[in-house]
Amino acid sequence: MNTIAYFKERFDQLQPNDDHGGLDKLREQAFQAFSNMGIPGSKHEEWKYTRVAGLFNKEFQLPADPLTGSISTEDLNKLRLPGHELASEIVFVNGFYSFSLSRIRSTGIQVLALEEAANNGYREFVAQWLGDSSHYQKDGINALNTAFVHGAVFINVDKGARIEHPLYIYHITDARSVNILSQPRSLMSVNEGAQLQVVENYTTLGSNESFTNQVMEIIVENEARLEYYKIQNDGTNTNQVSTTHIRQIGKSFTHTVTISLNGGLVRNNLNVVLDAKNCEAHLYGLYFQTGQSHLDNHTIVDNMKPNCLSNELYKGILNGHSTGVFNGKIFVRQPAQKTNAYQSNKNILLSDSCSVNTKPQLEIFADDVKCTHGCTVGRLNEEGLFYLQSRGISEKTARNLLLSAYSSDILEQVKPFALRGYIEKLISQRLEKDLS
Amino acid sequence: MLTIQNLHAGIEGKKILNGINLDIKAGEVHAIMGPNGSGKSTLASVLAGRSDYEVLEGSVEFLGRDLLDLSPEQRAAEGLFLAFQYPVEIPGLNTVNFIKTAVNEVRKYRGEAPMDAVAFLKRMKEKMALVNIEQSLLSRSLNEGFSGGEKKRNEIFQMAMLEPRLAILDETDSGLDIDAIRIVSNGVNKLRNKDNAVLVVTHYQRLLDYIVPDFVHVLYNGRIVKSGTKELAHELEERGYDFIKNENSVEAV
Numbered sequence: 020m021n022t023i024a025y026f027k028e029r030f031d032q033l034q035p036n037d038d039h040g041g042l043d044k045l046r047e048q049a050f051q052a053f054s055n056m057g058i059p060g061s062k063h064e065e066w067k068y069t070r071v072a073g074l075f076n077k078e079f080q081l082p083a084d085p086l087t088g089s090i091s092t093e094d095l096n097k098l099r100l101p102g103h104e105l106a107s108e109i110v111f112v113n114g115f116y117s118f119s120l121s122r123i124r125s126t127g128i129q130v131l132a133l134e135e136a137a138n139n140g141y142r143e144f145v146a147q148w149l150g151d152s153s154h155y156q157k158d159g160i161n162a163l164n165t166a167f168v169h170g171a172v173f174i175n176v177d178k179g180a181r182i183e184h185p186l187y188i189y190h191i192t193d194a195r196s197v198n199i200l201s202q203p204r205s206l207m208s209v210n211e212g213a214q215l216q217v218v219e220n221y222t223t224l225g226s227n228e229s230f231t232n233q234v235m236e237i238i239v240e241n242e243a244r245l246e247y248y249k250i251q252n253d254g255t256n257t258n259q260v261s262t263t264h265i266r267q268i269g270k271s272f273t274h275t276v277t278i279s280l281n282g283g284l285v286r287n288n289l290n291v292v293l294d295a296k297n298c299e300a301h302l303y304g305l306y307f308q309t310g311q312s313h314l315d316n317h318t319i320v321d322n323m324k325p326n327c328l329s330n331e332l333y334k335g336i337l338n339g340h341s342t343g344v345f346n347g348k349i350f351v352r353q354p355a356q357k358t359n360a361y362q363s364n365k366n367i368l369l370s371d372s373c374s375v376n377t378k379p380q381l382e383i384f385a386d387d388v389k390c391t392h393g394c395t396v397g398r399l400n401e402e403g404l405f406y407l408q409s410r411g412i413s414e415k416t417a418r419n420l421l422l423s424a425y426s427s428d429i430l431e432q433v434k435p436f437a438l439r440g441y442i443e444k445l446i447s448q449r450l451e452k453d454l455s
Numbered sequence: 456m457l458t459i460q461n462l463h464a465g466i467e468g469k470k471i472l473n474g475i476n477l478d479i480k481a482g483e484v485h486a487i488m489g490p491n492g493s494g495k496s497t498l499a500s501v502l503a504g505r506s507d508y509e510v511l512e513g514s515v516e517f518l519g520r521d522l523l524d525l526s527p528e529q530r531a532a533e534g535l536f537l538a539f540q541y542p543v544e545i546p547g548l549n550t551v552n553f554i555k556t557a558v559n560e561v562r563k564y565r566g567e568a569p570m571d572a573v574a575f576l577k578r579m580k581e582k583m584a585l586v587n588i589e590q591s592l593l594s595r596s597l598n599e600g601f602s603g604g605e606k607k608r609n610e611i612f613q614m615a616m617l618e619p620r621l622a623i624l625d626e627t628d629s630g631l632d633i634d635a636i637r638i639v640s641n642g643v644n645k646l647r648n649k650d651n652a653v654l655v656v657t658h659y660q661r662l663l664d665y666i667v668p669d670f671v672h673v674l675y676n677g678r679i680v681k682s683g684t685k686e687l688a689h690e691l692e693e694r695g696y697d698f699i700k701n702e703n704s705v706e707a708v
Contacts (some may be wrong), residue, residue: 400543400545403543403545405503405505405506405527406539406542406545407545407553407557408504408526408527408528408531409503409504409527409528409536409539410528410531410557410613410617411528411531411532411558411564412528412556412557412560413528413560414526414528416556416560417528420548420553420556421545421548423547423548424545424547424548425547427547427548428546428547
């Protein structure tokens with residue numbers, strides 16, 4: 020069992036003696052916080068529907084070192100995303116950044132070991148922003164990642180750099196011999212005027228269980244533009260708590276799309292903090308769950324400054340015995356006048372045994388704001404189904420067409436062309452399989 | 456082509472059709488008229504195979520097959536077409552892709568190879584001219600944001616593409632102005648030939664000025680209470696449905 024005592028033992032083993040750019044102190048504090056808060060149970064308000072505690076009752080190995088030697092180039096080639104020939108690629112293996120497998124092909128992007136960055140020129144930045152997500156994720160899971168910040172990366176996108184090809188981040192868990200708990204961590208700085216597309220993808224090798232507890236923190240500066248895509252299509256023996264924390268500290272534009280197609284237990288935390296005037300943020304999500312899978316999207320849009328716009332649309336299809344959670348928080352702080360914030364969550368339930376809990380949560384402290392939210396849970400449009408069938412289209416094809424149509428407005432938000440084609444193919448394969 | 460015998464049907468335990476008898480032959484145009492609630496749309500729905508309607512008694516034979524035994528898509532593939540009173544809007548489903556899928560699924564059912572892109576495009580252009588529909592409309596999501604007239608024209612366009620043996624037009628004139636009715640009717644008339652038939656379901660006589668029926672049937676309380684030629688439609692237009700109701704209440708006494 021992965022008890023606090025187990026982690027304490029591992030923590031003590033892993034602690035190096037030197038300062039490592041101030042990271043040691045942060046890790047120490049985080050471990051303390053983890054010990055105090057522990058693993059969130061179902062009484063924790065943010066974890067009511069996602070029973071992560073059960074995962075800690077299993078045996079997971081927390082690897083001490085990068086096991087990059089065990090991942091070959093052939094392993095990697097099999098899971099590379101289309102368009103990788105031109106893309107920059109960062110590879111994490113069991114939570115550790117792999118220098119040998121990663122390739123940065125664009126000038127304007129620097130990738131450093133986090134400790135190296137903290138020691139060389141980025142000390143202040145790291146001190147200021149590493150752990151920023153803990154202000155929103157007040158639970159032991161987030162602290163556990165920070166307590167074990169090793170093999171993490173710092174990604175810098177130069178001022179004014181318009182990166183033409185996307186940055187792909189692969190998280191590979193090698194569970195071929197034992198159950199693995201991996202804790203990837205990254206910190207990214209998108210400097211003034213920079214433009215970048217980031218794609219994160221998750222793959223577990225082997226049939227043992229994996230548990231990925233990931234945190235990525237991104238700081239977006241003035242006039243910068245970030246597109247961020249998360250693709251979750253891993254095996255049923257994989258589990259994830261995946262936190263993406265974005266803070267927009269200058270007038271900037273962000274666009275995130277979270278595509279969750281497969282997995283065991285998956286919890287996504289997406290925070291977008293609008294910490295400057297005139298920011299714009301778009302948050303999209305598409306999930307298609309089946310079998311016993313559980314997917315939880317927790318999103319936070321925190322409007323701190325005036326004149327910001329956020330638009331959020333999450334759509335889901337659930338089948339089998341799967342369960343879904345959507346929890347969308349919007350904060351509008353007192354100074355954030357003239358905020359426009361929109362949120363919508365739509366769900367289609369295909370079976371009688373699947374379910375979804377959807378909860379919009381608005382906390383508004385400013386008076387001159389425009390906020391809307393809404394959620395729907397329903398069946399596939401029967402009238403639409405009959406309409407298509409009455410034109411000679413078989414019931415299966417008709418369902419397929421209707422669900423593809425339903426997904427299409429989110430898929431349109433996937434801007435890199437090769438990536439969209441790839442996801443469309445994954446979805447059509449899923450529909451083919453699920454509807455037969 | 457279509458033989459309905461003693462058809463009784465209802466929805467959610469409520470009986471609506473009380474013994475319909477109707478015979479339609481190739482090359483004919485039949486009109487079913489009747490006041491609101493008489494069962495006109497129920498008849499159209501039952502024939503097309505809408506699943507929430509329950510057939511309680513009777514039989515329907517279509518081109519020698521037991522129609523009631525077939526799924527909606529099989530009925531379509533066998534040559535039955537229903538032009539919806541309220542065509543469904545499906546955001547995200549491209550109209551052309553939808554029609555192409557329909558055409559090829561029907562071909563598959565008939566054991567024919569799928570139509571290649573060139574042949575499909577050629578047929579589409581041909582039929583577009585026939586029903587006066589623009590490419591821009593077909594490039595959009597199916598019926599999404601279409602005007603009433605555009606939706607009905609799209610129905611007739613689908614009919615043209617699928618070339619059914621029997622087309623049922625369910626209140627196709629509802630919500631249309633005279634110009635739109637003329638365009639839609641022209642489309643239907645151009646598609647008529649000696650091998651196919653049309654069943655027009657309508658409340659008003661005005662559509663029948665454009666699609667001229669060979670036979671008119673009046674539906675009341677779920678039964679055909681009067682049949683005649685197109686003059687019957689004019690009589691109804693002049694006298695209203697009340698005389699039908701009165702005649703039938705007298706009969707009941």
